[in-house]
Amino acid sequence: MSDHSAPRPYPGQELTVGEVAERSGVAVSALHFYEREGLIHSRRTPGNQRRFRREVLRRLSFIRIAQRVGIPLAEIRSALDSLPDGRTPTRQDWETLSAQWRSELDDRIRRLQQLRDDFTGCIGCGCLSLDRCGLVNPHDRLSAEGPGPRRLAG
Template structure:
């Protein structure tokens, strides 16, 4: 029979995150622990799934504030179900799609830019795509 709770060390080993990161997540309200009679932190097993979601979301570039907001919608006294996780994924879908489009454009134009050598902020297709900022006058507009 599986234990219902994980120590902070067990959660660290299972998640691959340092204990200090788990404590940071807890201070930020992303995860929660309970205390044993000996005043040791223990985490419900479903916290491991929350930690996994946090790791994946962070690797996709989602800020901790947005992750926190999404996780705050999950039930605190019961494990999240499939619908809960689908709701979070749907809330991030449009933003992730936009990020993918931006990164794809950056990837596709990067070689051209590096090889260009123009060193011109005015004409750079990455910083000043289609020169739409030239109408605002000289000087950096995005930096």
């Protein structure tokens, strides 16, 4: 049995892109994308292979959680760039950033609830014709606002 099959200790050691993908659950292609977007960083070995510091795992968790709640990558990058010396986010960093994002998320939830309610009300009557709907669009008054959907537009 060669030494390559034995697990290597991680403390203080850099990780390969495959190890980062395995430990984080993030596809290698996504890791490359995140690196191109400046969200994570690696160094290159003399053989041009990527090596990541272990802290990248926490950074990836931060990115994925923020994405999951709908924070755009540009805002995530901005938040990460705001950290001193490009450090890995701490629990306090997450609490601070998530508090800043909370009002935006609350607003997005409100807009989505309104969209859901409008969508249900529009389709729920069964007519599917806003120009004839006496409940949602009497006398086609929404046509004065221009072409395209009016009730479901953000």
